Amino acid sequence: MSDSNSTDFTNPSTFILLGIPGLEEAHGWISSPFCTMYPIATLGNFTILFIIKMEPSLHGPMYYFLCMLAVTDLVLSTSILPKMLSIFWFNSREINFSACLTQLYFILSFSAMQSGVLVAIAFDRYVAICDPLRHSTTLTNPVVANIGLAVVLHGAILILPIPFLARRWPYCSTNIIPHMYCEHIAVVKLACADISLSSYYSLSAAFFVISLDVFFIAMSYNQILRAIISLPTKDARLRTFGTCGSHVCVILSSYIPALFSFLTHRFGHNVPQHLHILMANIYLLVPPMLNLIIYGVRTQQIRDRLLQPFTHKGT
Template structure:
């Protein structure tokens, strides 16, 4: 109700045509109005600079991970297949919000079609759920690799990895599917102004002039079920992994083995800690300013996709070596291009 009241008060400061259209009674709005970051409208251009930089790094980094894994046959292993799934998920997740957000910041393109809003909502929550499932699959991979290494190649075969990936996709898709259908059935008779940069589920549902407890309870149930189950099994996996590491005879062996898990632990922390903080402040932080909620909700969806390829690129030796090798080859070709004579000799030899 606090956000809805704010929406109504903001509507009085909008241009007449927009304000007039949003005070009219309606049950099925054709469009929603995304305000961006309420209270920070004057700083939208400046806020767009770090947002755009984070998105650019995320796109380049995740496509680099996909390219390296595809081109290097030695990386065709379960760990890197899961990493590719994570890269694709990060690309879709960040792309689901940022183009529209930048449109609001740069061109004041605040309108979004009702169906497009529901589609965006579905993609955001669906791929967030998938990302959590991928982290669980990666934890299982590390558990088998460290606690039962002799059976790793027979346990995590390519068909098993494909089935795990399919299960992650189906779980995310099916659990989130009721969200847009529930949102579509509510009447929106007060306003269609969303004080956000994207169609976040709670921000949209709070605009309905109906009993939204079903949507609220289902959203909470899915969040607790997905996050609770995944975090529980990830914690169980790493409890067994740490026990196996501490049983190793030498310090070097313990450090080397733990190094294979460090990148995974880092990306887990960058995903779950901001998500938990955002959830707590959104549900219980009623005294937290609205612009902080919206700003952090954007950062939460942009920072992990940006950091994940950087963490894996720095912490994973195989990816780091392959990336350095690619850069060296590129620089060598740029600095020492073949002469036409050498190219013709090479072509004549090949022919």
């Protein structure tokens, strides 16, 4: 592997991912939790997809959206972890220029889709609680399909200009990325050009996605809480809010680490670089791993289906 620090080039054939600068000696130890996360996330999300497919009682809007969430989690994990582990285990740091931009696009677009799916689930919970008699007629299969298509298109199209902008910049000083994956700002900072357009567009896209999605989720839960408070008994209130518990946990596990990473990246100038990198990985990799645990524990239908083989053996 050649060092490209002093090489002049306009379009590099490869980038070199450093992993976690300053913690190279600890890469083997750091790889252990990440190595554990990937099989758990993969097995867990495939299990959710399998259970929903095989159980007719789960063929409903919330579970269709849950399938979409599982697919986005699988794509996010697979976009990052295999290359990350090859860096940790085999010191395989090179990544093709086009592959780097493809990874960048998949990470950003499926993160946006993941956020959109959380909005869709919030809308489903709003209709189910605030207007239950019209739930089946409002969220029909064609409506669910259109919502799913809108979620996919809004993530795919909004993020599409980002890799194209990154491709147009000249890279003429170095191709070394101080990161574990092709994070957008880490890539475009290597360009020897004014990258303001890339920076402003990515920031605007992130603000547009997060602010709108959080706004719609907040509006849905504002109406849900008002409907729950109006219920006559405490048991009814707890039981009704319990149907939203899994979704609330997923929202918190998705947005809080992402918000913390964003704030430390933008304003935490005294935060060590390795902490920035670790946080950027945690907010992408931890939610896919947690989804099976959250939905498996809190959703009775999925929990019962998961435990069914064991309960049959015990009877």
